[in-house]
Amino acid sequence: MSAKKSHKFYGHGIPRVKPEDLGGKLIVVEGADGSGRSTQIAELVAWLEISGRPTVQVGLKRSTLVSEELEKAQDGNVLSRTTLSLFYATDFADQLSNIIIPALKAGFIVLADRYIYTLMARDLVRGMDEKWLKNLYGIAPIPDAVFYLSVEPEELVQRNLSKNATLDYWESGMDLGMSRDVFDSFLKYQSAMQSAFKAMQKTYGFDIVDANRSANAVNKELRKKISSVIDAD
Amino acid sequence: MKTFAESNFPGRLIAVEGLDGSGKSTQIYLLKRWLEAEGIKVYFSEWNSSELVKSATSKGKKRELLTPTTFSLIHATDFADRYERHLVPLLRAGYIVLCDRYVFTAFARDVTRGCPAEWVRGNYSFACAPDLTMFFKADLDVSLNRILEGRPKLKFFEAGMDLGLSKDPYESFKIFQGRILEQYMAMSKEFNFVTMDANVNVEKQQVIVRKLVSEKIDLKKFKRRSPLPLPPSLAGDREAIEAEEDKAA
Numbered sequence: 001m002s003a004k005k006s007h008k009f010y011g012h013g014i015p016r017v018k019p020e021d022l023g024g025k026l027i028v029v030e031g032a033d034g035s036g037r038s039t040q041i042a043e044l045v046a047w048l049e050i051s052g053r054p055t056v057q058v059g060l061k062r063s064t065l066v067s068e069e070l071e072k073a074q075d076g077n078v079l080s081r082t083t084l085s086l087f088y089a090t091d092f093a094d095q096l097s098n099i100i101i102p103a104l105k106a107g108f109i110v111l112a113d114r115y116i117y118t119l120m121a122r123d124l125v126r127g128m129d130e131k132w133l134k135n136l137y138g139i140a141p142i143p144d145a146v147f148y149l150s151v152e153p154e155e156l157v158q159r160n161l162s163k164n165a166t167l168d169y170w171e172s173g174m175d176l177g178m179s180r181d182v183f184d185s186f187l188k189y190q191s192a193m194q195s196a197f198k199a200m201q202k203t204y205g206f207d208i209v210d211a212n213r214s215a216n217a218v219n220k221e222l223r224k225k226i227s228s229v230i231d232a233d
Numbered sequence: 234m235k236t237f238a239e240s241n242f243p244g245r246l247i248a249v250e251g252l253d254g255s256g257k258s259t260q261i262y263l264l265k266r267w268l269e270a271e272g273i274k275v276y277f278s279e280w281n282s283s284e285l286v287k288s289a290t291s292k293g294k295k296r297e298l299l300t301p302t303t304f305s306l307i308h309a310t311d312f313a314d315r316y317e318r319h320l321v322p323l324l325r326a327g328y329i330v331l332c333d334r335y336v337f338t339a340f341a342r343d344v345t346r347g348c349p350a351e352w353v354r355g356n357y358s359f360a361c362a363p364d365l366t367m368f369f370k371a372d373l374d375v376s377l378n379r380i381l382e383g384r385p386k387l388k389f390f391e392a393g394m395d396l397g398l399s400k401d402p403y404e405s406f407k408i409f410q411g412r413i414l415e416q417y418m419a420m421s422k423e424f425n426f427v428t429m430d431a432n433v434n435v436e437k438q439q440v441i442v443r444k445l446v447s448e449k450i451d452l453k454k455f456k457r458r459s460p461l462p463l464p465p466s467l468a469g470d471r472e473a474i475e476a477e478e479d480k481a482a
Binding site for chain 2: 011012014015016064065066068069078079080081082083085086087089090093096097131132135138139
């Protein structure tokens with residue numbers, strides 16, 4: 001990969017990191033639980049590594065700094081909205097500083113299993129101020145490509161139930177009190193999340209991928225699109 | 234940034250700010266004791282004390298995992314937790330809330346660490362401004378001496394070692410504190426700090442603090458309606474006091 005360096009940040013960026021030092025490629029896959037995200041990413045990593053491209057992965061709630069505490073806080077459902085939002089931002093910033101930035105500096109490919117968009121969409125659905133979120137996530141580098149795996153909420157229900165036989169409290173947006181019934185709440189929450197993503201698409205230029213199809217068909221499309229991003233230099 | 238009074242909260246928030254060793258914690262503690270004795274509904278909150286976030290913060294500090302960005306965000310998380318779970322409900326219930334450090338500590342420290350001022354301020358923009366902010370300004374040497382007197386072991390981030398100012402923690406601490414002081418001074422006017430001369434003796438300062446607070450806040454509005462429940466051993470005293478109060482009334 002020829003190293004055409006430079007990534008821009010959405011906002012202020014982070015102290016002591018020069019955008020022109022950031023080479024590599026940052027590729028984001030977004031999508032709800034059950035959209036096939038993890039399967040797609042595993043396939044993509046294998047494909048990239050076999051083709052000889054160094055690849056690292058990041059995702060939500062995976063930081064050394066706060067992932068444990070965040071998990072604990074979520075289990076107890078004790079955190080208020082702004083607190084939870086800042087906690088997730090800390091988790092993101094830790095991976096940004098310790099994994100994403102060094103990897104990009106080294107010219108690696110970074111595959112992000114969700115990025116700031118999921119975090120923003122969750123908060124927007126919960127009524128948080130968009131301007132506040134944009135400032136907060138101004139630390140994020142602008143990816144080279146963002147794929148949003150779009151699956152109809154009804155199909156998401158089927159996939160989640162066949163996998164876990166239950167619907168996750170947070171993925172059903174139960175904290176929002178839209179419905180006491182987890183099934184209804186899930187459908188309402190996932191539609192709201194989809195609308196939030198679609199509204200963001202204009203600003204952030206997502207590539208919306210129809211993930212109602214088979215995993216193979218989706219993967220083929222992703223590979224084709226990623227190849228063109230990687231080979232662009 | 235609107236104050237709690239301007240935002241129609243029934244309660245009031247008083248914050249103290251200043252360098253380590255400026256004596257601000259002593260002053261706010263004495264203020265708390267006085268307000269409690271006056272029968273005022275009062276709550277004290279300290280910087281960096283949220284139970285939930287604490288373990289992550291101390292892990293980050295011990296293992297020196299923090300960057301300026303994560304340092305800033307983890308403290309913002311801590312503040313938000315205390316703000317949303319304690320400060321807001323208490324201020325809505327008409328309490329006087331005393332804060333040993335408030336958002337200005339982040340504004341001063343994080344910017345010294347290189348975070349953009351607008352970014353830091355934006356992150357804290359959910360918080361109202363204190364109704365009174367007392368800034369304890371001691372000569373830099375005085376504050377430094379108070380902290381460094383016993384040659385304590387300075388912690389990595391406390392000494393600002395992450396900034397690479399000096400390899401000597403004491404030297405680094407001095408430069409770091411000097412820069413934080415500059416940041417405080419630069420925002421003093423914008424945020425209506427009342428500057429307290431922290432070089433004068435503790436008792437005199439406390440007289441001024443109490444005077445300031447009673448001028449700024451109509452304290453009798455914040456009295457408890459019913460007395461606090463006392464442990465049985467003291468309950469007798471309470472009855473005697475109440476009887477006297479009834480007589481006076």
